């Protein structure tokens with residue numbers, strides 16, 4: 001954190017953290033194995049290995065790297081059942097001059113390829129010789145999920161199991177699953193120690209497409225300042241739930257949020273370019289990159305909502321959407337119909353709120369209980385934790 005941030009910036013978040021921290025402490029004291037090892041200032045540890053010519057580290061402090069250069073490293077994550085390690089790729093653009101340190105992550109979910117490409121494109125545009133500060137990128141956080149281009153981490157703890165890595169943060173190096181330990185290793189030894197701010201890029205999920213939007217707590221001035229530098233048309237002003245990576249950063253005082261870049265599994269080059277432009281703007285905002293700002297939220301028409309209204313399927317069958325992503329809808333407006341195998345209409349779905357469509361099921365078949373539509377809207381009163389497949 002910089003010194004120019006107000007003392008109350010994280011007041012609200014700290015309140016939430018205190019409540020969560022109390023239960024976490026109880027759990028820790030009843031489990032002698034969960035003595036978390038946090039190495040936030042231990043310096044860089046090279047294992048002595050190289051993979052494809054890239055040095056392997058088990059801890060990273062970007063201050064140890066040569067300035068004015070890009071560095072490509074592998075970080076040694078948790079072991080597989082075979083005893084091999086899952087390694088994640090780390091690219092560091094270390095500016096010639098000192099300055100703020102940003103962390104960009106993607107691949108927490110393994111099927112969200114536009115997020116990976118966004119981070120790669122930003123890193124490719126950086127010239128460390130002209131930079132004041134450092135940007136660290138990890139594009140493949142959940143390596144085994146990426147291998148299968150699927151959302152969750154395949155795990156063999158109790159027979160085959162699938163773990164959502166974006167419910168595991170900040171992880172636990174002595175946790176009860178490999179995914180939890182992997183998260184703990186990355187958070188303690190790679191991400192947190194090198195972040196003054198952090199952005200965790202996502203997309204919709206397989207079978208469920210979303211618009212371009214940013215998810216974060218707009219009541220936190222440092223977050224609002226960054227989110228408003230993106231020329232994208234929707235802002236989901238909500239803190240989301242514990243366990244997501246951007247909240248692990250927030251909980252330790254590092255401003256963070258989650259961009260969402262359209263559909264899973266594909267590259268949406270048009271949307272990617274908006275998020276690249278916004279991220280470069282963020283680097284300019286922090287003084288890491290020089291030059292005039294690109295387009296921001298001021299250059300687009302933006303809809304800000306603090307909640308997502310979910311419409312869940314009540315029947316099995318083929319779903320036909322009657323509206324498109326980003327469409328405005330009114331209370332009672334019919335947004336989808338569903339037909340059985342005879343072509344008979346078995347369900348009609350209407351919006352319970354006035355807002356904008358932010359997500360739609362893209363797989364045409366659905367069973368009862370599946371989310372079909374999410375509608376971004378403004379709910380008065382206290383914030384709810386959203387039901388949202390980020």
Ligand SMILES: [Zn+2]
Nearest residue numbers: 109202203390
């Ligand atoms: Zn995701």
